[in-house]
Amino acid sequence: MFEFAEWLGATPLSVAIQSRLWLTPLLQSIHIVMIGVVFVSILNVALRVMGRIRTDEPLVEVWHRFAPWFWSSLGVMAGTGLVLAIGEPVREVSAMSFWVKMSLIAVGVVSALFFGRTVMAAAGHEEAPPTMAARVVAVATIFLWLAIIFLGRWIAYDVEIWESWHLG
Amino acid sequence: MDLYGLVELAHNSALSEWMRTSLKAVAIINAVHVLSIATVFGTIFFVDLRLLGYPNVQRSFSRLHHALVRWTWAAFALSVVSGVLLFMVNALTYYRNTAFWLKMATIVIAGVNMLIFERFTFRSVANWDQAVLPPPAARLAGALSIVLWVSVIFLGRWIGFTKGYDFSIPEDVQFDFSLPSE
Numbered sequence: 001m002f003e004f005a006e007w008l009g010a011t012p013l014s015v016a017i018q019s020r021l022w023l024t025p026l027l028q029s030i031h032i033v034m035i036g037v038v039f040v041s042i043l044n045v046a047l048r049v050m051g052r053i054r055t056d057e058p059l060v061e062v063w064h065r066f067a068p069w070f071w072s073s074l075g076v077m078a079g080t081g082l083v084l085a086i087g088e089p090v091r092e093v094s095a096m097s098f099w100v101k102m103s104l105i106a107v108g109v110v111s112a113l114f115f116g117r118t119v120m121a122a123a124g125h126e127e128a129p130p131t132m133a134a135r136v137v138a139v140a141t142i143f144l145w146l147a148i149i150f151l152g153r154w155i156a157y158d159v160e161i162w163e164s165w166h167l168g
Numbered sequence: 169m170d171l172y173g174l175v176e177l178a179h180n181s182a183l184s185e186w187m188r189t190s191l192k193a194v195a196i197i198n199a200v201h202v203l204s205i206a207t208v209f210g211t212i213f214f215v216d217l218r219l220l221g222y223p224n225v226q227r228s229f230s231r232l233h234h235a236l237v238r239w240t241w242a243a244f245a246l247s248v249v250s251g252v253l254l255f256m257v258n259a260l261t262y263y264r265n266t267a268f269w270l271k272m273a274t275i276v277i278a279g280v281n282m283l284i285f286e287r288f289t290f291r292s293v294a295n296w297d298q299a300v301l302p303p304p305a306a307r308l309a310g311a312l313s314i315v316l317w318v319s320v321i322f323l324g325r326w327i328g329f330t331k332g333y334d335f336s337i338p339e340d341v342q343f344d345f346s347l348p349s350e
Contacts, residue, residue: 021329024329025322029321032205035206036206036207038210040207043210057227153199157192157194160192160194161195
């Protein structure tokens with residue numbers, strides 16, 4: 001993996017990214033703007049599942065309101081994140097935060113796909129009040145994305161956070 | 169005491185010293201800052217979209233505003249606390265950083281935009297609450313708000329690249345637009 005990262009870091013594409021110094025802060029800024037859209041979309045849906053907001057609206061409508069924002073912003077983040085990673089591949093693969101973050105994103109994406117399917121399948125049926133299990137899953141989902149955001153910021157502080165777990 | 173004296177005091181405080189020597193403090197506070205500012209932007213963004221008449225929903229403006237505004241303020245409070253702490257860690261450097269002052273000025277302008285909206289445009293909300301497309305003044309406030317808060321995020325990220333603190337910049341690179349040091 002390190003060999004691959006070193007090879008990638010020496011490719012013309014990576015060098016082109018590295019040499020444009022405005023590119024990294026620009027992409028990071030876009031990445032952070034998108035965090036806002038993704039996280040608040042998650043927050044709205046999770047709070048709706050918990051019966052805290054928008055209870056006059058069917059769950060499927062709340063999902064349809066926020067899902068396009070969630071998926072499209074996540075797509076932009078994948079794009080900006082990919083370019084950032086190509087620009088600094090060794091930094092990413094040596095960061096424990098990076099690998100834990102990617103694993104948690106996989107969990108988040110799979111659970112969002114599953115949630116969307118479930119909600120759409122249940123559309124039109126009478127909605128039961130939120131169960132304890134549903135509340136727990138909603139809170140866990142909020143914390144999952146919080147962890148992803150924290151880990152993203154911690155790629156820059158990997159040694160400080162993970163100490164001997166840092167992979168460099 | 170002048171502003172510089174105050175900044176110096178903050179820089180040399182025991183709390184700042186502790187944050188500088190602690191390995192994890194800055195990393196944790198920084199992550200809280202990113203999270204809270206993203207939440208401020210995200211909640212404001214969806215309210216601003218409603219002001220711009222997008223998407224075409226039946227939900228009234230005031231109900232949407234009501235559902236999100238507490239999250240905006242909670243996140244804003246958290247971003248101010250984490251931001252003050254981050255400032256204290258390197259107060260003397262930030263004091264000389266142009267991106268930092270531009271960010272502060274942009275937050276003030278965003279605040280004024282919000283205040284004008286709340287004081288004048290929002291007063292007549294009963295007339296346009298259910299309207300798909302709110303009046304021009306409301307739309308302008310919404311558009312300005314999105315632009316200003318995106319600018320705050322960009323300027324914030326720019327501080328990290330111009331203060332010479334947590335990112336190493338090659339020496340031959342002219343990337344600094346901070347004021348010349350005294």
